[in-house]
Amino acid sequence: MFGLGGLGDMSKMMKQAQDLQTKMAEMQEQLAQTIVIGTSGAGLVTARCTAKGDLTGLDIDPSIFVASEKEVVEDLILAAIKDAQKNAAERMQSEMSRMTESLGLPAGMKLPF
Numbered sequence: 001m002f003g004l005g006g007l008g009d010m011s012k013m014m015k016q017a018q019d020l021q022t023k024m025a026e027m028q029e030q031l032a033q034t035i036v037i038g039t040s041g042a043g044l045v046t047a048r049c050t051a052k053g054d055l056t057g058l059d060i061d062p063s064i065f066v067a068s069e070k071e072v073v074e075d076l077i078l079a080a081i082k083d084a085q086k087n088a089a090e091r092m093q094s095e096m097s098r099m100t101e102s103l104g105l106p107a108g109m110k111l112p113f
Contacts, residue, residue, distance in 0.1 A: 020103060027095055028052075036091055038084025040076045047080035051091040055081060 034051035046059040058080070064073050 016103075023099060023103070027099055031092055031095060034091065036084055036087040038080050038082065038087055040079035040083060045073075045076040045080040047077075047084040049081075049084045049088050051088050051095070053085050053088040053092075055084070 031051040035048050036051055038047045044061040044064050048057040049055045
């Protein structure tokens with residue numbers, strides 16, 4: 001590309017940006033399909049959510065349904081959901097790091113999501 005200045009580099013940069021956009025869309029779809037699990041109360045409550053953090057289900061051991069223990073049950077449910085969402089955030093961060101490294105981007109670079 002003689003005589004065109006930096007246009008060759010610009011074309012290469014545009015191609016890399018398109019590749020990044022495609023890979024990010026693929027990763028978003030993969031994260032939406034990946035299920036992570038959080039638990040509380042030694043497994044009495046289990047929460048499932050996507051790696052994007054969307055809650056998809058709860059499993060509650062029926063032995064904890066005692067009227068006098070209502071607040072304990074509520075706390076266990078919340079703890080399981082928070083654990084699942086924490087695991088989802090960690091999974092998303094891990095996938096983002098893996099993707100940025102594969103693209104040769106600096107470690108810890110924040111991408112737009």
